[in-house]
Amino acid sequence: MLAPFGEDIWVADGPVTSVAGFHYPTRMVVIRLEGGALFLWSPTRISDELRAEVEALGQVRYLIAPNSLHHLFLAEWRGAYPAARLYAAPGLRQRRKDLAFDRDLGDAPPAEWAEEIDQVLMRGNLITTEVVFFHRKSGTAIFTDLIQHFDRAWFTGWRALVARLDLMTAGEPQVPRKFRNAFVGRRHARAALQRILAWPTRRVLMAHAPPVETDGQAFIARTFRWLSG
Template sequence: MLKEFGPNIWTVDGPVVTAAAGFRYPTRMAVIRLVGGDLVLWSPTALTDDLRTSIENLGTVRHLVPPNSLHHTFLGEWQRSYPDAKVYAPPGLRETRQDIRFDTDFGDAQIAAWAGEIDHAIIWGNRIISEVVLFHRDSGTTIFTDLIQQLPPGWFTGWRALVARLDLMTAEQPEVPRKFQAAFTNRPAARAALAQVLAWPTKQVIMAHGPLIHTDGQAFLKRVFRWLVG
């Protein structure tokens, strides 16, 4: 179900998916409506008839955005349903999803189709993942995927609960999981990208695997990345 998050931005909570080693994660999509009525779908989740109807009532699906090389499970079904939509490749995904037609690759240059409405930054320097972070100007919303997480107590059980606790996935506050912290081997590159993100006038934050942050978004991000940027 679509939930309004701010001016011209909505969230959709999708089904739980199972990743490596049996770890289960909730899924979340963001829908952004551009000035002309075109829609940007970030991290598309499972496509259902009801969701299709709700989204088409908002505007025209023109842009499909998988934000990193891990969030692509449902991308193919969206491309088949909206073949005219442009699909953007984050670093590393084009090589693993050769069944997807990618129209352009994310780089450091901003996307002309939504210039002035959405900014993006690629968090470079991580051995596991290079995440594309979006900033929606109209709502003051910064959108993260896997680099910030907080799953509720009891989400994992058994040995997975122990791993999740040690990894900070179930910490008392949203955090960068320790596996991603350790994977930042090029910290100057990461700091340069994060400087761009932290300069955005963030009011709200969306993350794929954690609570929605409605206030003091810039202060929230500075706290989350304090270990990296000081």
């Protein structure tokens, strides 16, 4: 279930969820920090098998909600690991008042993982403020919803047309048009993009697109050309 993606980083794909009738696959990323603490990005549905594989890697310490849309399974993991710290992207506390978050995610990584993982907020978007991460050891940038790519056969009927117009089924991963149009604060987004492009990214992981395993920095620059121009 857990597949290695580089040194001390693993990926697990979870069940398909539905939003307004659009089906989305789920994906989580596990990063093992120095000392064995585990950083769980966008945890997917927990199961006995997944839990056993995760625990074989180290101790679950940090549960990360990278934007206000990725929160469906947080309560399951918090219940399984009550000592783990729960981190919220901007806006999520208001949406999930049932969860007791320990800390909000900001533009600077907290001391707990600052030596190994960098992060930046993509501000100025009306849909959600996404926290983009960079795992230094594996050279992996991690995006949530800002970059997406689906096979053209994934959606059917009128949803297939909407997905095509939204660039969700374009020839290569793209920032969907709905997210592009929602960036009303582009100055802040461009500043964040400059920080992201300064990372020595080799690989890119996304929640809703196949991984990019080479030339990650060039891929990000190409994908966000519309914003940087």
